[in-house]
Amino acid sequence: MVLLAFELDLQEQDLSGLAQNFGPSIRELIKKTGKQGLLLILDDSNGLAGSAQVAHWLKSTVDELSISQPETRLCILIVGLEERRQALIQHQESLARVFSVLNMDAWSREETCEFYKKTFTSAGARISTENLEFLVDYTGGLPVFAHELGIRPGAWPKPWRLTDMQ
Structure with missing residues (x-):
């Protein structure tokens, strides 16, 4: 992929x-x-x-x-x-x-935790257990909230722009 x-x-x-x-x-x-x-x-x-x-x-x-x-x-x-x-x-x-x-149904607590772990790991960042638990509780398993909190500018490689392809 x-x-x-x-x-x-x-x-x-x-x-x-x-x-x-x-x-x-x-x-x-x-x-x-x-x-x-x-x-x-x-x-x-x-x-x-x-x-x-x-x-x-x-x-x-x-x-x-x-x-x-x-x-x-x-x-x-x-x-x-x-x-x-x-x-x-x-x-x-x-x-x-x-x-x-x-x-999309709400994620389980385990799925939400896994999402944040992967997101932070991919960005080379660390998160404490306490902060991870806070994020999991705060988002309530709703992917839209997890996405907004877990994917912030700089956490992933720079997006391509159409001008990059020319």
């Missing part, structure tokens, strides 16, 4: 170009990596959900890639609340048929 993290800091004209060339760009990325497909995770989608433009782009992208030849295997995972999904559907009703909703 290859993990690529992208941080997009684009101007309006860049967004327009990216949206228009998204399908071909995804096919080229899959081809260059030699992989069979791509999992694209759009996290923190709150700002995107209220945009009719994003809803229409998402639907047209799904349509384009579903009929592309050769087949393009792309799974887009949009992380967000049910209210955000409904906002996208209000802008583009066809998205109701596109989404497969996955509900």
